[in-house]
Amino acid sequence: SQTIHQWPATLVQPVGSPLSLECTVEGTSNPNLYWYRQAAGRGLQLLFYSVGIGQISSEVPQNLSASRPQDRQFILSSKKLLLSDSGFYLCAWSVLGNTGELFFGEGSRLTVL
């Protein structure tokens, strides 16, 4: 069966520090991968998605970047965090050609102080 892992689960970082959140998927090949951000426990905003290694699409211009160095690995990064980067970050995957449902990881809560 497929599983998705995100880490770290919780992170507290000072303003201006770098960020790296990692997501890996097991049990499937060539997944579509996604990073969403959820602010204040409400709506989800799509940040990045990827259909393959090295292929990143950005939905919202911001202080963050994403990379996909391996087929089942998706990394969210920042060189210098802002206060507004605080939130709950969710990684998700889907199967290319399926009917659209996403499968989410457990999330990473980032607090920028």
Place this chain on the structure above:
Amino acid sequence: AQSVAQPEDQVNVAEGNPLTVKCTYSVSGNPYLFWYVQYPNRGLQFLLKYITGDNLVKGSYGFEAEFNKSQTSFHLKKPSALVSDSALYFCAVWMGGGADGLTFGKGTHLIIQP
């Protein structure tokens, strides 16, 4: 562009009563529609989806949703609420064919009172 509206920030229901969480969508074409549930500090869990066919879709944990094309709605329902159903519920839409993910509503807090 597609959009999803969940008009209620919060829905309060007594345990054992039927519940409805509302969702309307705006798309050009035939959408794929989804419901997800989120418990505190957890990821989203898939509940059910509508692609085509029968307008009443059954999903996990006794939930169902009714697709109404004329009203562009996809309301989530359950005949008898449980306290454990208390969570944040998201409606989402996808137009199919692409890899750009789902468009989510803002979410509705469902509170089931004992």
